[in-house]
Amino acid sequence: FDGLVVSDSLAMAAITQRVDSAGAAVRTLRAGVDVVLMPADPRAARRGIVAAVRSGRLTRRRLEQAAGRQVALLLHHAEAQGARPGSGRRASYEWSRAAVTSVTGPCRGRLVPRTVQPVGDRVAVAYFRKAAAEAGLRVGARGARVALLAPDTRRVPARVAVAVDAPWVLGWVRAPVELATYGSTPGAMRALVDVLLGRERAPGRLPAPVAGARRRGC
Numbered sequence: 042f043d044g045l046v047v048s049d050s051l052a053m054a055a056i057t058q059r060v061d062s063a064g065a066a067v068r069t070l071r072a073g074v075d076v077v078l079m080p081a082d083p084r085a086a087r088r089g090i091v092a093a094v095r096s097g098r099l100t101r102r103r104l105e106q107a108a109g110r111q112v113a114l115l116l117h118h119a120e121a122q123g124a125r126p127g128s129g130r131r132a133s134y135e136w137s138r139a140a141v142t143s144v145t146g147p148c149r150g151r152l153v154p155r156t157v158q159p160v161g162d163r164v165a166v167a168y169f170r171k172a173a174a175e176a177g178l179r180v181g182a183r184g185a186r187v188a189l190l191a192p193d194t195r196r197v198p199a200r201v202a203v204a205v206d207a208p209w210v211l212g213w214v215r216a217p218v219e220l221a222t223y224g225s226t227p228g229a230m231r232a233l234v235d236v237l238l239g240r241e242r243a244p245g246r247l248p249a250p251v252a253g254a255r256r257r258g259c
Contacts, residue, residue, distance in 0.1 A: 063089020133228030142245035146218030156184035212253030
């Protein structure tokens, strides 16, 4: 295979419990992977790659090959006649709407009061604020807290707890309403706001058992 090879997330416990970010990045590149995706510590990963090249454990040619493949793909996309930016917005929303999963709380109806306070993952909060504004849901410091939880989050007091990545975090949080969106994209946050307002139901089911979750879905 001579195309671009991308790793899965190097922040997963199967990796971080066995090797640090520097070692994981170097091993990934030596194995023939071109894109080292989501190391737990990006700075350490970069330092490890530089040190490995200087020591001879990783060849400069391997890095040039990886960079060349990435550049080739970027050039291909630049020359391709793709759809207009934003044309997939509706599809993104529909897929996200079909995935929203409720593991705790009512299965229908409005789930939040008139004002909410989003906290947690920075990217998710930004998209949530925009979706809330478009839907007429007020955001304020005195509102009901909606916690948008990344995988490494532990206990956060909130009216609504939302797993915006992997759903495992729902196993160790406790909130009156617990949901999973499996993503923090604009489409996912629009779908979440619609569920919170009672405009849509949460039709999804957990794809795997989550220890501590009260149900797989509505």
